[in-house]
Amino acid sequence: MTAYAQLTHTWKRLHHLSHVQSIVWWDQQSMMPPAGNGARADALAEMATLIHGIRTDIGLKPMIEAASAESLGEVERANLREIRRDWRSANALPVNLVERKSIAGSRCEHAWRTQRPANDWAGFLPNFKEVVKVAREEAAFLAAETGLCKYDALMDNYEPGMTAQRLDALFGELLTWLPDLVKQVRARQATQTVIAPRGPFPKAAQYALGLDVMKLLGFNFEGGRLDESAHPFCGGVPEDTRLTTRYREDDFMGSLMGVIHETGHGRYEQNLPREWLGQPVSWARSAGIHESQSLSFEMQIGLSRAFVGQIAPLVANHFGLQPAFEKENLYQQFIRVVPGYIRVEADELTYPLHVILRYRIERALIEGDIEAEDIPALWDQAMQDFLDLDTHGNFTNGCLQDVHWGEGLFGYFPSYTLGAMYAAQWFAAIRRAVPDLDARMAAGDIAPALDWLKANVWRQGSRWTTDELVTRATGSPLDAAHYRRHLETRYLGD
Amino acid sequence: MTAYAQLTHTWKRLHHLSHVQSIVWWDQQSMMPPAGNGARADALAEMATLIHGIRTDIGLKPMIEAASAESLGEVERANLREIRRDWRSANALPVNLVERKSIAGSRCEHAWRTQRPANDWAGFLPNFKEVVKVAREEAAFLAAETGLCKYDALMDNYEPGMTAQRLDALFGELLTWLPDLVKQVRARQATQTVIAPRGPFPKAAQYALGLDVMKLLGFNFEGGRLDESAHPFCGGVPEDTRLTTRYREDDFMGSLMGVIHETGHGRYEQNLPREWLGQPVSWARSAGIHESQSLSFEMQIGLSRAFVGQIAPLVANHFGLQPAFEKENLYQQFIRVVPGYIRVEADELTYPLHVILRYRIERALIEGDIEAEDIPALWDQAMQDFLDLDTHGNFTNGCLQDVHWGEGLFGYFPSYTLGAMYAAQWFAAIRRAVPDLDARMAAGDIAPALDWLKANVWRQGSRWTTDELVTRATGSPLDAAHYRRHLETRYLGD
Structure with missing residues (x-):
């Protein structure tokens, strides 16, 4: 199998798994009864971890490099460009930064739900400064x-x-x-x-x-x-x-x-x-x-x-x-x-x-x-x-x-x-x-x-x-x- | 981590993944528009493969054996008994037999949908004999x-x-x-x-x-x-x-x-x-x-x-x-x-x-x-x-x-x-x-x-x-x- 074919196989798997993820997310927003939320959050986190694991598999980088050297048609080349983009967006940040980003964002968003109606900018600011700090690191x-x-x-x-x-x-x-x-x-x-x-x-x-x-x-x-x-x-x-x-x-x-x-x-x-x-x-x-x-x-x-x-x-x-x-x-x-x-x-x-x-x-x-x-x-x-x-x-x-x-x-x-x-x-x-x-x-x-x-x-x-x-x-x-x-x-x- | 704790971690993961699987299956039966069926079948097959992969991981057998030798409370022992049952049901059959079973069952069931209304026992019989053959092998x-x-x-x-x-x-x-x-x-x-x-x-x-x-x-x-x-x-x-x-x-x-x-x-x-x-x-x-x-x-x-x-x-x-x-x-x-x-x-x-x-x-x-x-x-x-x-x-x-x-x-x-x-x-x-x-x-x-x-x-x-x-x-x-x-x-x- 060519490197390109292996890549398309991996992204086809990701397509199936993100199908499941999308439908379950839709259900959460439109159908799920309230008490289902805790279990749903855990289940979606498990799916996210799993999908992230596939997108950050260490075999992908050499595979993408090898595919770049293969003879590909125009559409395949465009697909490889987009595969590389998707791979990069999953792999660009150190794990530690991804975690800090997730924690800072969750904390700030969660407090914002009550701070916004309370007009509480002063309360929002400390959490938000951490979010900005992490976002600047991410941007750098x-x-x-x-x-x-x-x-x-x-x-x-x-x-x-x-x-x-x-x-x-x-x-x-x-x-x-x-x-x-x-x-x-x-x-x-x-x-x-x-x-x-x-x-x-x-x-x-x-x-x-x-x-x-x-x-x-x-x-x-x-x-x-x-x-x-x-x-x-x-x-x-x-x-x-x-x-x-x-x-x-x-x-x-x-x-x-x-x-x-x-x-x-x-x-x-x-x-x-x-x-x-x-x-x-x-x-x-x-x-x-x-x-x-x-x-x-x-x-x-x-x-x-x-x-x-x-x-x-x-x-x-x-x-x-x-x-x-x-x-x-x-x-x-x-x-x-x-x-x-x-x-x-x-x-x-x-x-x-x-x-x-x-x-x-x-x-x-x-x-x-x-x-x-x-x-x-x-x-x-x-x-x-x-x-x-x-x-x-x-x-x-x-x-x-x-x-x-x-x-x-x-x-x-x-x-x-x-x-x-x-x-x-x-x-x-x-x-x-x-x-x-x-x-x-x-x-x-x-x-x-x-x-x-x-x-x-x-x-x-x-x-x-x-x-x-x-x-x-x-x-x-x-x-x-x-x-x-x-x-x-x-x-x-x- | 004890072998027992590793096992409970694995079954917790399976719990999250089967949550996703269950909700998506429910959606398929009660909400999904008809043209979604092909993609849904592929997505569910991907989930099944993934879950099967976890349940048949070769590390589980020695882990279950090791856990049996660990000092466990009464509920933990009951849990280990049920983990072993679940593991056995996923691992009992050779892969080749699982595949033949799936193919024979799908073929027979699919034809049955038209054979039943047509009162066509003779048409049903050849497919069904293959199903019985495989079921007998499975039972043996x-x-x-x-x-x-x-x-x-x-x-x-x-x-x-x-x-x-x-x-x-x-x-x-x-x-x-x-x-x-x-x-x-x-x-x-x-x-x-x-x-x-x-x-x-x-x-x-x-x-x-x-x-x-x-x-x-x-x-x-x-x-x-x-x-x-x-x-x-x-x-x-x-x-x-x-x-x-x-x-x-x-x-x-x-x-x-x-x-x-x-x-x-x-x-x-x-x-x-x-x-x-x-x-x-x-x-x-x-x-x-x-x-x-x-x-x-x-x-x-x-x-x-x-x-x-x-x-x-x-x-x-x-x-x-x-x-x-x-x-x-x-x-x-x-x-x-x-x-x-x-x-x-x-x-x-x-x-x-x-x-x-x-x-x-x-x-x-x-x-x-x-x-x-x-x-x-x-x-x-x-x-x-x-x-x-x-x-x-x-x-x-x-x-x-x-x-x-x-x-x-x-x-x-x-x-x-x-x-x-x-x-x-x-x-x-x-x-x-x-x-x-x-x-x-x-x-x-x-x-x-x-x-x-x-x-x-x-x-x-x-x-x-x-x-x-x-x-x-x-x-x-x-x-x-x-x-x-x-x-x-x-x-x-x-």
Whole structure:
């Protein structure tokens, strides 16, 4: 057996074991009764140890080196590149650092659950300083290994190829126009009258509406499900994709947009290339590209006037007729812009400002330019500058709101806005290929958009680097001009 | 670390991995969308290989020998006995035989799915002869290993300590009175008028009724669930016990008795000794003892006049009032005896006859006294003798009805009737300890019975051999006189 064949055999085993892990994790979030949690945590830890043992087997390094010298086809070479990436991410850190990272993150996250509601930044700080210390060591290790700067080395886990230098350019440019655009749109929307939907919206009806909309969006229910969990996610495996959402009976838009968002993730997973199944080359390209699919569904399709027009009758079917469900009114309701403290509740227009704020702080923190103590003042200043909001002393809805940092997750936030930018670029390309896209969508035909995404993104897996993928699909690497045009058209265009 | 401590560490790991395996298997039966099946089968096969690898590690044999020489407490010694049993069952057969067994069973079972509805005994026979051949080799291997006779060696996997010699005595005695009792009861019931419940019975209402009855029976929903599957089962793990049932909207009694039955299995699992969790000494004692719990719930409690009186108002709550739900009428409906072809649909009184028929045939088959070709004639004769039914030429509802033999599962059938006998013996002991048991149950208090089972069976796990367990709990080993008394009292007593 060639070294390459031995490697694919190992990653096929990992594929099977991570199938089991994914389904059991989904069960934990959506099905498991509360008293099952202790045993489940032990069982998942055993699986993680086992999988880690396979990914760090000392035989893999020479095998990867030997495979590099073998004669391989193009896809096989791409697969070997991704195998090496996956191997490196499991083997980069000394065992001792992995343990310290896990302990510091668990301790900080666990205390955060009560510190956040208690607005207790002072209590959070000592735990968090340890998390930052370990994250800086981790970043230094990965930087030495990869030759990247420290923050880029962390980001490489989620967005291979992306750099802080490029982000600075992209986000810097965004800041020259986005805060002003928010103000303009706010002033414009202040003159409009929009009728708010009247609840309650029974959970069973919201669930049924979600299924209808997933069908419209082509989700394959033969190989997937929709359930409920505390935090919406897309889990499971490509062959059996499990989406969740959460319900509030006084508001149906949250669960509905959640379902549309997760359906984007889900269809990407369901349509990853089956011919390379189980191999890293068949995996989703990156966190940002994954997010570009959920945001293509949520923002490009879901919030479009054409699609809202399609779902308005479904909404009325499930909740009964009311004036708020008239197509144009429902559309205006969906695209309402309201600056707020909370990232996960932000509208399309203000969301990127929350991300840029976090990116700037976490980058400076990892590079050692600021310390944890400096965060609140920087946070308050940016919220004032970007969104005209006062967060002074409000840690609960300020810098304590996200779980990411407490868990030691640095370098992930940019993926959200990169995803929104990629999504705009996909749809610019789709409109070039299908000039009557909006008319067709208004007539209920979203197939052209979905077919394009399937051919150009989903079916490509990790065959190309991100830049290659984007260039092959759209003719150029990431270009934020598409994003600006999309936002201006939607929010000022008519 | 002592050899014993190393062993407990290994079985703790196996406990975690089998947790994952159990939950994923439950998901496959109750949640998984159809297209997920291929990937799931591969993932479960990977888990099985992995677990088998741990159970057959060559280091275990000397470790078990070393532990036997260590100074151990009573529970530890019992645990070592059960570890050795588990190790032996994983290591007894040569790899080649395990593979041939798996292939022969899969092939025969797969073809059986279409051969049964097609009444195709001739088509089934060649595959089945291979299954029998392999099963005989397996039995010979296990017999040489254990010193038992061949059939006993197979049965030892499910009912350690039980022998064909004892079964012959137990079942032979049963046959001296049970067929006559069936005739007597049939004649008696022919003179009674019983009003049948009128459907439809909506699934959601059946589910809600099931939950109510599970609560009455003390099922712990903090550590378990009720769901739906094609075949009812009790799965999951002691810390998170997953019951299922199936629904027919023209009949609620099937799903209800299914729920009561599985709740018996479930409460046993939920109350196995937590202080030895993860170790074989904490496992359920045997298939027959497990069945004795489900049958304690289904037959001893569920079919009692007192308990039916308790649930009659619940039935009316969920389906609306109707004359059939009057307490005495509902009770008579539940204990109706109707001889039929199908074991899994049989009533309490005729069920054991189906089991004895199968036991006699499978024992003779394994011992080499008959060949597969002889089965239909033996089947027809026994159905005629025991139940006065003609099955000649009816393979679909005759000897092709069960999946057990086709899959190569020999030695399991006796557990069903052993369970019914043990259940009667438990309740004889409970009535000695709690003379007013029936009055208390009629007043809605089933706690005395459940507390007794918890203390005497559930909390004992596998600490004792089956005979020791039964003797400690009831004062004597298995005694079928209790079973006869139970049936005569219920069916002829008033």
